[in-house]
Amino acid sequence: MKEEIKNACEVMNKGGVILYPTDTVWGIGCDATNEEAVKRVYEIKRRADSKAMLVLVDSPVKVDYYVQDVPSVAWDLIELTTKPLTIIYDGARNLAPNLLAEDGSVGIRVTNEAFSKELCFRFRKAIVSTSANISGEPSPAVFSEISEEIKSAVDYIVDFRREETGHPKPSSIIKLGKGGEVKIIRE
Template sequence: MEFTEDIKEACRTMNEGGVILYPTDTIWGIGCDATNPEAVHKVYEIKKRIDSKALIVLVDSSVKVDFYVSDVPQVAWDLIELADKPLTIIYDGARNMATNLLAEDGSVGIRVTNEQFSRQLCQRFRKAIVSTSANISGQPSPANFSEISEEIKSAVDYIVKFKQDDLSPAKPSSIIKLGKGGVIKVIRE
């Protein structure tokens, strides 16, 4: 595995409360320990984003969703299993993570990643990792590493080397919100 050192360094950085720039199953993301409110605050500062806008988090398996959501609707398991492309699900009743990354209603967006690097990063870190697009709030999301601004690159504590030269365009995930009684609302297709 070429990216073993990258993963070790990214985990070390996040364990120390730092912020990383890393490839995900979708676009490049700004990430940190989703349980550390100070690190989450740094992400909002880097993005110049108000912290009432929630952040998405990544986990490496559907089992971990239960740890971060108090009552996972049954339909979520089918959606996770059947999704043929990256899918972020917004759940009510978030728990065990920094409250400043949650939406005002206490919900959180969680995506189970199947991409090799981000999945292994989540496995090694053993906690949910913030994953928000690597751009200043309001600007277009970068399709690949080469489109990430110097302002973002200079603001993070560690930049993952893996996939920097991959120029294939990436897209953000689909987002759905699961409401009470299994009501599904599509936020982004």
């Protein structure tokens, strides 16, 4: 696992795009602070860059770095959740501008899965995590369902957890608004 993390970090540090296992489905990832790398992910997915993508971090502490004013309820949600939870925050900062939604918000998930957590920790920056599919096509749940088109478009494919056959679900998504308003986007 350590060698795979080292290789993936080297590729992302050079502005490359990776295919990697996350705490939910397999993801296409890159340095979330690199505008050119983010642009490549949109191109690979054939997705309009007006549709924001989420990022993974390894620790709740990192959320503060990427969000101007984290609502206090976010800390409780992160601490108490028992399954992967993406929280959409207003006031994103320190991220590639083309990664954010038109309103300046960003979805961030604190991963607790061993590989993606260690990858985020070693990379020391937020990592884009978007499903490994062409926009509009079904999201592949396992590695064997990822299209050859996606596999050939990325710079590095992590050789870890490829044989898994379980069907993980995408994360729940909650948007936190001003004044502690909570809106459930996906359960």
